Amino acid sequence: MRVEMFTFLLTAAICLAGSAGVVLLRNPVHNALSLVATLFGVAVLFIQQGAYFLAAIQVIVYAGAIVILFLFVIMLLGVDKAEGLDRDPILGQRPAAIAAGVAILGLSLTALLSVGSRVTGQASTLAAIDGSEPNINALAKVLFTDYVFAFEITSVLLTVAVVGAVVLSRKAGPAIDVAEFPEGTTADLLQAKYDAAAVEQEVLEEVATEDETPEGEAETTEEALR
Amino acid sequence: MLALNETWYLVLAAMIFTIGSVGLLTRKNPLVMFMCVELMLNAVNLTFVTFSKALDDIAGQAIVFFVMVVAAAEVVVGLGIIVAIMRRRQGANADDISLLRG
Numbered sequence: 469m470r471v472e473m474f475t476f477l478l479t480a481a482i483c484l485a486g487s488a489g490v491v492l493l494r495n496p497v498h499n500a501l502s503l504v505a506t507l508f509g510v511a512v513l514f515i516q517q518g519a520y521f522l523a524a525i526q527v528i529v530y531a532g533a534i535v536i537l538f539l540f541v542i543m544l545l546g547v548d549k550a551e552g553l554d555r556d557p558i559l560g561q562r563p564a565a566i567a568a569g570v571a572i573l574g575l576s577l578t579a580l581l582s583v584g585s586r587v588t589g590q591a592s593t594l595a596a597i598d599g600s601e602p603n604i605n606a607l608a609k610v611l612f613t614d615y616v617f618a619f620e621i622t623s624v625l626l627t628v629a630v631v632g633a634v635v636l637s638r639k640a641g642p643a644i645d646v647a648e649f650p651e652g653t654t655a656d657l658l659q660a661k662y663d664a665a666a667v668e669q670e671v672l673e674e675v676a677t678e679d680e681t682p683e684g685e686a687e688t689t690e691e692a693l694r
Numbered sequence: 695m696l697a698l699n700e701t702w703y704l705v706l707a708a709m710i711f712t713i714g715s716v717g718l719l720t721r722k723n724p725l726v727m728f729m730c731v732e733l734m735l736n737a738v739n740l741t742f743v744t745f746s747k748a749l750d751d752i753a754g755q756a757i758v759f760f761v762m763v764v765a766a767a768e769v770v771v772g773l774g775i776i777v778a779i780m781r782r783r784q785g786a787n788a789d790d791i792s793l794l795r796g
Contacts, residue, residue, distance in 0.1 A: 473698045480706045487710050490729050491717030503729045506710065510736050513703060517747045519755050522739075522762075529762060534732065534769050541773045542725060545780045558789075565719030569712045576708035580701055606752045607759070615756050622763045629767035636774035639781075 475516060483509035500538045507531045520603045703744040711737035722787040724776050728769065735765050 482505055489502025507530045514523035611619055714733030721727055739758045746754025783790065 476698055487713040487733050496725050499726050499729055510740055517743050519743045522758050562720050565716050569716035573712040580704050607755055610752050610756050625767050629770045633770045633774035637777045
């Protein structure tokens, strides 16, 4: 118990310091690194509560992928300069935000602490964590039975997100040259091209006969003209 | 010494959520605002896992799994939008981006 409490307090301090760093530090790179500290602390708290799979996902996906993505964008855009926090464009925005924060914290703390030390609510009877099977197995079982539809929708969501990101961040290519696409149907265009090629062929044949050159040389001229 | 129970985790999650929301309301850099949203999502995830343990229900952890997926998708699309905006207007902050047209 003593060890658990110590771990919790240490991790809570890391989490709170990290989240304060995200809000208060001026350099976006420092913000991202503070975010890593908070995410790591939350992962430790997940482990402490037996959510081993989610802790691993937290470190791999959040700290590993998402924060790296943030850092990539920061470096790509070159916005790793300090932001002036002293300018307040909307009058009273910051006091209003702090008031809203105090209200949110006050409400949630009142709700949490007034009920006493135990969480109210119905304990599960269907998907109980009985400890007989590992956390990953229990999670996989519920994920691929009860929530399988949501799981499939998730894959669609990820695909849409990837396509959307590609479309959004793609650089616009050169404008389409209208002259490249003359009017008329494809069949007409192909016919015109075919006719032009036939005329050219006739001209070449005439040239070949006029010059009375050997067959091989005529072919070479033809190829060169092409 | 006080015993460690669910309320500690929930209070910590409430604090992280509050810090995240205050940051979202005060900061102007869109990237930092996104990080604050991540903070809030993580606070909610912590609450879900805590209730999952307290109520002995694995469904809470399944929900956290989905929240993480949605958060990842949100970050990908959001950063795409930010990159698209920043290419056009260097050093834009959230207050500059007030028009819904290019």
